[in-house]
Structures are given as C-alpha cells and as structure tokens.
Amino acid sequence: MQGLRRLMIDSILHCVSVNSDISLQKRIIGGYNCHHTERLYHVRLENSNGNNKYRCRGSLIHPEWILTAAHCWKSEDGWTNRATLKVHPRTAGQQNRVIQQDPVIYDQHHDIMLLKLQTPVTDVPLAQLPDCRRRLQVGDVVQLAGEGATTAGPNNDRCERNIEVMRIKSFVSKLLVCTVCRVSLRLQYLPTGDTGGAAVHNDMIYGVISFSGGYACQIPVVILDMCEYLWWINISHILKTSGLH
Known part of the structure; x- marks a missing residue:
C-alpha cells in the first residue's frame, strides 16, 4: 500500500479547469494527474x-x-x-x-x-493490446484514466484528470467487476463520462470501462475483459x- 501511495504523490502534475458546469456527482475525486507521457492514445x-x-x-x-x-x-x-x-x-x-x-x-x-x-x-x-498469455488475476492492480476532477475546488472545477488505482475483486463471465482501491485519499469514484476508456495493466489495455456507479464502493465499476x-x-x-x- 505504501508503494501505491508513493506512486500517486510522485506523479502529481498540474490541473486544468474545464467544463465547470459538470455536476460534482459525475466527476472523479482522488487519484493523480496523468504524466505528460502517459495515455497519449x-x-x-x-x-x-x-x-x-x-x-x-x-x-x-x-x-x-x-x-x-x-x-x-x-x-x-x-x-x-x-x-x-x-x-x-x-x-x-x-x-x-x-x-x-x-x-x-x-x-x-x-x-x-x-x-x-x-x-x-x-x-x-x-x-497496446493485452498479452493474454498472462491474464489478470484477482488482486492485480489496474489503472483508469479520464477527465474527472482531482479535488473539489471552490467552483467545482473539472481538472485534467488522474489515473485512478483500481483493484480487481472478482470475475463475472466476460466482465471484470472492479471496485476502487482506497489508497491515501478519502473518496474516489469514476464519473459516467469516463466510460469507454481503458483499464491498463503493465502499459497494456486489459479492459474497456463499461459502466460505473456514483460514489465510491457503492456500485462496482464494470470493465470488459479484453482477452475475451x-x-x-x-x-x-x-x-x-x-x-x-
């Protein structure tokens, strides 16, 4: 857990305010800003x-x-x-x-x-598509990225968003059911506007985000297993x- 916390702290960059009219309930809280070399695709x-x-x-x-x-x-x-x-x-x-x-x-x-x-x-x-000779296992860590907010600012500004650290809990047929891994932040969740994005492991896309719930840990994020x-x-x-x- 300490390693995850250090990863998040070391990767913080800047925030860019966009679409401040988006409601807070549909935005990311927590995580860290993507490095300028990450997620160029x-x-x-x-x-x-x-x-x-x-x-x-x-x-x-x-x-x-x-x-x-x-x-x-x-x-x-x-x-x-x-x-x-x-x-x-x-x-x-x-x-x-x-x-x-x-x-x-x-x-x-x-x-x-x-x-x-x-x-x-x-x-x-x-x-990069996944190496399916090494399928994801329960407990593996994947990363999600989108354009949610890192923090709830005074004007609910939407920030150039972070990668959320997720931990896989279980498999259901061709779906991976994921819930947010609590690292050092009090609240993290995935906004509905970030569906369709990638769940990444070892710099490869292992999943496509299908849908998510509202607040953290109330409804799991569902990710389609790319290897299927x-x-x-x-x-x-x-x-x-x-x-x-």
Whole structure:
C-alpha cells in the first residue's frame, strides 16, 4: 500500500479547469494527474444533437481505429458523433474528427465497439493490446484514466484528470467487476463520462470501462475483459480494412 501511495504523490502534475458546469456527482475525486507521457492514445468521444451533449472516452489502438464502449454511440437522426484526439497532454494540440462510418459493434449484449476514422492518425502513439498469455488475476492492480476532477475546488472545477488505482475483486463471465482501491485519499469514484476508456495493466489495455456507479464502493465499476474479445478485433474490420494480416 505504501508503494501505491508513493506512486500517486510522485506523479502529481498540474490541473486544468474545464467544463465547470459538470455536476460534482459525475466527476472523479482522488487519484493523480496523468504524466505528460502517459495515455497519449486517450480519445474524447462526444455525441451532440444541438440540444444535448454526452461524453465518453476511448483508446486509439490503430491509426484508423478507436476502441470504446458500444453505449458511447448515438445512431438517432440529428446526432453527430465526434472524436477528439491528442487530448493529453494539453500542449499536444487537439484534433477533432467526425465519425462518419457506422460503428463495428460486437453485439447488443456486449458493450464494446470499434470506431473507424476517415484518415489515419500518424502522430499519436497507439495503445497496446493485452498479452493474454498472462491474464489478470484477482488482486492485480489496474489503472483508469479520464477527465474527472482531482479535488473539489471552490467552483467545482473539472481538472485534467488522474489515473485512478483500481483493484480487481472478482470475475463475472466476460466482465471484470472492479471496485476502487482506497489508497491515501478519502473518496474516489469514476464519473459516467469516463466510460469507454481503458483499464491498463503493465502499459497494456486489459479492459474497456463499461459502466460505473456514483460514489465510491457503492456500485462496482464494470470493465470488459479484453482477452475475451481479441479474436473479434483480429477478425473484424480492423484486419479486413487495414492490412494487419
């Protein structure tokens, strides 16, 4: 536990205020700010129809493909689905893309999908898929990242967010059921706007965040086990359209 506490303290960087109108109940409390070399593949996904706006997260796993949760797509008339690349670090210079092709979704019972970009991304390091010869075990530590808040400031500012340290408790079918590991902070939880992002272990994506509850330890965070879906990624449109044979 002391090692985790030291990791969090050593990694604190700066906070950037964005979207202060987001309610505190839907934001991260606790953790540490991502280092400027971490999570460069992190993608912000946004659905909007002029009146409403929803956000998710994703990971760039190929120059043309984003991995995320299936519930992060809006297919109704009037909705636009956008991806913002290079959201971290802030100095990288964000790139906005409209997703024009239909998503590749596993099926209606599995909350995982692939989004294809119109043109390849050539200047962002890609996320690494897991080494499934070494599957996650109960008690392994994974990391989550998003754009929640590190602290509840006087104006409830939303800060360029931390990696939350999570500890795996149990496995349920193709889902990993995770709860927040209490380190040195009083309260930590995952906001709903950070679903679709990656659960990382040893710098590889071992899970996709499907959904989460509100306050810490009341409802577990549910993460899809990537090792159960690698075969689907390998035979899906990624391989067929990108030449990754």
